[in-house]
Each structure stands twice: as structure tokens, then as C-alpha cells.
Amino acid sequence: MSLLMTRGGFDDVVVGNGLIGAAAALEIVRLGRRVCLVGAEHGAAGRWFSAHFDDSRMLRLQHGDGYWEAMTRLNLPLMRDLKPQPVASFLTPVVVRLRASISTGETASVRQRRSLGNDLLQALELEDEAGGIIDPLAYIAAMNAQARVLGLVQHSAAVLGVSEVGGRCQVETDRGTFTAARVVHASGFHAAEALSGLQVVGKVLLFARRPHAVAGPKECFVDTQPGTVAFSDVYGFCDYRRVPQGAVTKLGFSEARPVLLEPSQVPGWFSGGWQRHPRLADMLAWLRDWHPGFDPQLQARPCAFSVTPDGRPALWRSGAQYWLAGCNGMAAKCCQALARAALAALEPALWTAVPPELRMTPVPRHA
Numbered sequence: 001m002s003l004l005m006t007r008g009g010f011d012d013v014v015v016g017n018g019l020i021g022a023a024a025a026l027e028i029v030r031l032g033r034r035v036c037l038v039g040a041e042h043g044a045a046g047r048w049f050s051a052h053f054d055d056s057r058m059l060r061l062q063h064g065d066g067y068w069e070a071m072t073r074l075n076l077p078l079m080r081d082l083k084p085q086p087v088a089s090f091l092t093p094v095v096v097r098l099r100a101s102i103s104t105g106e107t108a109s110v111r112q113r114r115s116l117g118n119d120l121l122q123a124l125e126l127e128d129e130a131g132g133i134i135d136p137l138a139y140i141a142a143m144n145a146q147a148r149v150l151g152l153v154q155h156s157a158a159v160l161g162v163s164e165v166g167g168r169c170q171v172e173t174d175r176g177t178f179t180a181a182r183v184v185h186a187s188g189f190h191a192a193e194a195l196s197g198l199q200v201v202g203k204v205l206l207f208a209r210r211p212h213a214v215a216g217p218k219e220c221f222v223d224t225q226p227g228t229v230a231f232s233d234v235y236g237f238c239d240y241r242r243v244p245q246g247a248v249t250k251l252g253f254s255e256a257r258p259v260l261l262e263p264s265q266v267p268g269w270f271s272g273g274w275q276r277h278p279r280l281a282d283m284l285a286w287l288r289d290w291h292p293g294f295d296p297q298l299q300a301r302p303c304a305f306s307v308t309p310d311g312r313p314a315l316w317r318s319g320a321q322y323w324l325a326g327c328n329g330m331a332a333k334c335c336q337a338l339a340r341a342a343l344a345a346l347e348p349a350l351w352t353a354v355p356p357e358l359r360m361t362p363v364p365r366h367a
């Protein structure tokens with residue numbers, strides 16, 4: 001028997017309670033529609049892993065890419081307006097240090113750094129005006145909380161299949177079946193199972209303790225000249241988390257040749273396959289060169305995200321189903337704007353809220 005059957009079904013079902021799914025559900029429920037958000041827990045059934053399952057994502061405006069800057073600018077007021085859980089519940093303002101060469105010079109988002117700050121970051125001359133650390137789980141919780149106030153129905157379940165019968169979508173989950181007029185899949189890298197052209201990049205994050213370091217004032221950095229051919233950039237959250245006898249720095253690496261995973265390889269990647277990341281030794285060497293003072297006992301954590309050939313998010317369509325995918329490692333800081341930019345293609349009420357250069361056009365899905 002269905003646990004989820006609702007009389008008359010829903011207007012919209014959103015699949016995936018990640019950053020983009022939570023943002024999409026909030027945008028749609030704001031329009032007065034009956035919305036159900038169905039999301040699997042991270043790691044459920046050894047299959048439903050997530051890109052957001054971590055304690056920190058970086059907020060910055062400057063990428064040397066005006067598209068992501070514009071998307072992030074559109075997001076800033078949306079995240080600040082969230083209620084009842086305010087922006088302070090998921091965003092900590094911090095200085096983000098950058099190389100001067102990353103600046104396009106077209107905006108005022110980067111300014112000369114005012115102080116030398118952290119000694120490890122001497123070469124990074126600029127700081128981003130909007131720098132911050134986003135707690136992704138808390139950001140999702142804040143979007144969910146606001147959407148529930150507006151009538152969102154939320155279920156923790158896995159969607160196993162969607163079929164279209166008589167003009168309605170039949171949504172089968174591991175907790176029952178229900179119907180909706182439209183389904184928006186925001187299933188992160190899982191969408192690569194359904195969409196040709198979407199790729200999954202396997203990633204590893206390093207967590208290193210500096211004994212006796214004091215946590216805070218926090219700084220982040222993105223070094224686009226990391227001094228090695230293995231990586232196009234290295235980014236870090238310096239001493240951002242307090243632990244017994246010290247503070248933890250988190251480092252991420254953009255590989256010059258990313259590790260591409262087949263969808264069938266993703267569960268194995270999260271369950272230990274990441275330990276064969278071909279650049280793991282280079283990551284550790286970079287860390288040792290950067291600062292010898294780290295505790296040799298490192299922790300690493302697997303993760304992954306989806307990428308599109310043009311590095312932009314995309315909206316695919318088949319009948320009454322839509323797939324919003326392609327976070328390209330960027331979407332924590334701009335997920336609400338990104339969802340709005342996609343939904344503007346489907347909902348005239350959102351059209352004027354999105355500048356033309358950010359609106360998406362649904363493309364036919366070819367599995």
C-alpha cells in the first residue's frame with residue numbers, strides 16, 4: 001500500500017534533496033503549487049551518495065568567469081532572505097584569498113588585500129568581497145524549512161522509476177507510489193544514469209591537522225597557480241575547524257586531468273575506490289611542500305559532482321519530466337539562483353526575476 005499517496009496527487013515532484021533540489025522545491029512552492037520533495041539519505045542502500053555531504057563549501061564571487069559571478073550575485077539576496085532559519089545558520093563570512101590574475105577586472109568583487117593575514121598565503125594578493133563558508137547541510141535545512149512553511153510535503157525515500165500514464169507522472173519510490181503533473185529531477189550526479197553528455201568527476205578532499213594552531217579567524221583561498229602540472233588549482237579552508245589540540249585545514253584539488261567515473265562506478269568510488277585516485281600522492285606532496293607543520297595523520301574523504309561539456313548547468317526535458325543537472329563543482333553558492341534560472345524556462349511568473357543571460361532552455365533528453 002502506498003505511504004505517499006495524496007488525494008489528487010501533486011502538481012510537482014522534485015527528486016533529490018540536495019542543494020539544487022531543495023532550491024527548486026522552494027522556488028516551485030513559492031508559486032503556490034502543491035509540491036512534494038523526495039530525497040534519499042546520503043549512502044542509503046549503498047547507492048544514494050550526494051555531492052553536498054560535507055561541512056563546508058566556499059562562497060566567492062570571483063572565478064575569472066562572469067557567468068558564475070552573475071549567478072552567485074543573483075543568489076546572495078535569496079540566501080539572505082531565507083526564514084525561519086536565517087543566513088547565519090549556514091553561512092560564515094570569511095576572507096577568501098585569490099591570485100590577482102583570476103580577476104577579470106570587470107567587476108569590483110575583488111579588491112587589494114588589506115593585510116597579510118595568514119603567512120601561508122603570501123602570494124595571494126586579492127580578497128573576494130563576498131567570501132564565506134557555506135555549511136551545505138544547514139543550507140538545505142534552511143531551504144526545506146522555508147518551503148515547509150509554504151506547504152511543501154517532504155519525504156525521505158528513493159525514487160525508483162517514473163512512468164507517464166494518461167498525462168500524469170507515476171512516481172515509484174521505495175516507500176510507495178504517487179502521481180504528479182510534472183517531475184523535476186535534481187538528482188545530482190545520479191542524473192548521469194539517465195542523460196548522455198553528463199559526466200561524473202570523482203574527487204577527494206584532504207583534512208589535515210596543524211597541532212597547536214588556533215581555529216579562526218578563518219581564511220579560505222583558491223590558488224590558480226599551485227606550482228604543479230597535476231592541478232589547475234588548489235583551494236583550502238585554513239584552520240577552519242577546531243579539534244583537540246589544534247585546528248583542521250581542508251584542501252581540495254582541481255585535477256588537470258579529472259577522474260571521470262561511469263555511473264556504475266560511483267558507489268564503488270564512495271566505498272573505497274577513491275583510495276586509488278591517481279593524484280593522491282601529488283596531493284600529499286603539495287601539502288608537505290606548502291607547510292611542513294601538518295600532523296602526518298591525514299584524513300581524506302571521497303566526493304563527486306556532475307559536469308557538462310560547456311561547464312554550465314543544463315535543463316533536459318522528456319514529456320512532463322525535467323532534469324536539472326551539471327553543478328560543475330560550483331552550485332553551493334548559487335543553487336537558489338540556478339533553480340530560479342532553470343524554472344524561469346517553465347514558469348512565466350519567474351521570467352522577469354532572471355536576467356536573460358542566465359535563463360536556461362530545456363533541451364530534449366537523449367538517454
Ligand SMILES: Cc1cc2nc3c(=O)[nH]c(=O)nc-3n(C[C@H](O)[C@H](O)[C@H](O)COP(=O)(O)OP(=O)(O)OC[C@H]3O[C@@H](n4cnc5c(N)ncnc54)[C@H](O)[C@@H]3O)c2cc1C
Nearest residue numbers: 016018019020040051052058159187188327330331332333
Ligand atoms: C569536492 C567538491 C567541492 C565543491 N566545492 C564547492 C565550493 O567550494 N563552492 C560551491 O559553490 N560549490 C562547490 N561544490 C559543488 C556543490 O557541492 C554541488 O554543486 C552541489 O552539492 C550539487 O548539488 P546537487 O543538488 O546537484 O547534487 P547533490 O548534492 O548530490 O544532491 C542530489 C541528491 O539527490 C539524491 N538522489 C539522487 N537520485 C535520487 C533518487 N532517485 N531518489 C531520491 N533521491 C535521489 C541524492 O541522494 C542526493 O542527496 C563542490 C562539490 C564537490 C564535490
